[in-house]
Amino acid sequence: MSGDLGERAIVLGGSMAGLLAARVLSESYGQVVVVDRDEVLGVRESRRGAPHTVHAHGLHARGHLIMEELFPGFTGELTDAGIPTGDLGEMRWFFNGRKLRPAHTGLVSVTGPRPVLEYHVRERVAALPNVVFLQKHDIGGLVADTARGRVVGVRVRSRAEGAEEELLDADLVVDATGRGSRTPAWLAEMGYDRPPEEKVKVGLAYTTRHYRTKPEWFDGVQSINPVASPAHPRGAFFGQVGPDTCILSLTGLLGDYPPTEDEAFLEFVRSLPVPDVYEAVRDAVPLDDAVSFRFPASVRRRYERLSRLPDRLLVMGDAVCSFNPVYGQGMSVASLEAMTLREHLRRGVPEPRAFQAAVARVVDVPWEISAGGDLDFPGVEGPRTLKVKVGNAYMSRLQYAATKDAKVTEGFMRVAGLIDPPTALMKPAMLARVLRHAVRRPAPGPSWQGGGRPSGTTS
Secondary structure, eight states, rough: OTTTEEEEEEEEESHHHHHHHHHHHTTTTEEEEOOSSSSSSTOOOTTTOOGGGGGGEEEEEEHHHHHHHHSSSHHHHHTTTOEEEEEGSSSSETTTTTEOOOOOOOOOOSSHHHHHHHHHHHHHHTTTTTTTESSEEEEEEEEETTTTTTTEEEEEEHHHHHHHOOEOOOEEEEOOTTTOOHHHHHHHTOOOOOOOOEEEEEEEEEEEEEEOHHHHHHHHSSSEEOOOOOOSOOEEEEOOOOSEEEEEEEOOOOEEEOOOOOHHHHHHHTSSSSSSHHHHHTTBBBBBEEEEEEEEEEEEEEEESOOOOOOOOEEEEEGGEOOGGOOHHHHHHHHHHHHHHHHHHSSSSSOOOHHHOOOHHHHHHHHHHHHHOOOOOTTTSSSHHHHHHHHHHHHHHHHTTTTTTTHHHHHHHHHTTSSSSGGGSSSSHHHHHHHOOSSSOOOOOOOTTTTOOOTTTTO
């Protein structure tokens, strides 16, 4: 490893965004130190600092391709470990209560447990000779030079009893600590403005439990996904996560939280618009108790709009933008941001404002997809621009057309997988396919038990 740009880079946070940052930084710095409050090496289970990782996750399409580039042989390693992989378009997808026509897209989706995926990435990163993990350390804050124009280090403290705070000198600091990032407060302490924030309040909750898989449940597909829609605001992700284990994550919006009690949990499953998941698990014995995680709002911090930033400080991952997790974008966006970091490193020490502007361009499309989609729910708070309204009106038509035409499904999945931009869905050939089936906005499909919205929902 060359160390051309400096002796030491420090990455704050040891989850996916931090790991990918460390991977590309290792090409340019003599030493890369990854700091995390938890024990992370060798860990395959959800940990205290990342409670969301117990719920359903997917590494889709673009993210998978980047992982394979950064870690050659990664897919084979996962497959050998029993982690399911499959075609994104061949899963059993339901939108607006209707099943999409399956399509072979050639886009790989990895649906293993998030902690296990992180374990495999972390093992690869930890094997790099110039990467060091500083586990079980709290981060006290940034250290700047006397003019407060440049970050020169980080204050950390071991979580061991009686430990004293110490200073780690750094030539570059990357904040990948997630949506709880303290960089806005640290900037204020240094005399800088906090970044403006955009929020889309979704009031989302996941409730998850695991089951021993029965082959007949999935009938050759990787997962069954009734996705929430305004007419059917309860959703689920039911998929294989190992050779004989599957996960069921229920989703509810706007305070309609899926319960953890056994009978109420199963009743929520029964209220989904299609019977597929309920018929599978109604007589099944779960492997664990149900656990919940709440996600109040998607949050985007606009660092690129600040007129000045201190040198040698970069922000990535959920610390920049935390998306509604039902869209499965987080790991793929972190991968794209890591490749953006690599591009800037190859030109020299990254200039913070230029880097944050580039990260903002990475975030633009997935934010448009997820925030725009959420604003189709009447109860979700946020600005509904003309672009959002037109986009959602067209998307309902496209999703209906995808129930009739596998080519539409393929195009939809290429955009959902961040391979193609949303504008690809408006090209003349695709537009013709969509309007052939849905000139007007179609009514949602009925619930399998009759009617539309389940009782008790608030959206």
